[in-house]
Amino acid sequence: MAHELHPVRVLVIDDHELTRSGVVAELKADARLEVVGAFGSIRTVPLPATEPANTDVVIVDLSLPNEAAGIQAVERVVPWGIPVVVCTMFATSMIRDQAKAAGASAFVSKRSAALQLIDAVLSAHHGVYFEAGIEFLDDHAQLSPAEIEVARRVAQGMASPEIARDLNRPKRSVDGLITSAQRKLGLDGRTRSSLAAWAVRAGLVPEE
Structure with a gap:
């Protein structure tokens, strides 16, 4: 990846607090990235954070109880006009295909290494599709x-x-x-x- 003049601004949406905190820590450890927010649901994300002028990439989980089940999470975030990285435990080829069809820019298993998630964020920011950890079970x-x-x-x-x-x-x-x-x-x-x-x-x- 080319050197970034400014950190890539990343928004994280995951309902599991421990997972969310872990992802944020991994992202903050990379100087190329800046975490601009971390939320447990889509509806709690403040409006300014949903605008491309303030956020470069959104990482979203597919498990958001009482709000968006599965691919619905992608469908709700894609209209923001910001590249979406799906990070999920349910990293099957079928769900990957559904997420990609819904407009996701990257698809990563939560079992993947932190470096792969970072690569996914940077790739999505540059308009290059990325995936890792797909399970062909x-x-x-x-x-x-x-x-x-x-x-x-x-x-x-x-x-x-x-x-x-x-x-x-x-x-x-x-x-x-x-x-x-x-x-x-x-x-x-x-x-x-x-x-x-x-x-x-x-x-x-x-x-x-």
Whole structure:
């Protein structure tokens, strides 16, 4: 990358405080970058930060409960006219393709090294598409972002009503997503333990 005359101004949107803090620390450690804000949701981002005159690149997670599920997060940020870097745990080829179609300028797994996220930011700023950490797992890639979100919460021990509140979805929709995920993965649909076990194996939640 060419030397930047001024630091690239980066805005971070991630609902997980520890993850958000970690990303901010990684970015601040690079003199080529300047963090202009870090927020837990899109709606809390102040209007000036959404303007290209003040922000050069936006890093956004695909998991923003009660606000934007999956690719909707990208669709809400792209209209700002600022390059969008998706940084997500759900780095499958299918979701990558959806994010790219929605206008994302880069796509990085949260399991990627910090240097790859920095490369993604710089590439997006220069108009060059970048991706890293894509998982080509057939079973994982079959699931939609919504199904993956629900599977992760099942593995965390959440019941359907709680998942519904967390994702701002009707309980019937949550139950339908659980059933469809189990069917796609060829799991026993009589209990949810098999889906929870799959989510742990897939790295959606930490193993205990």
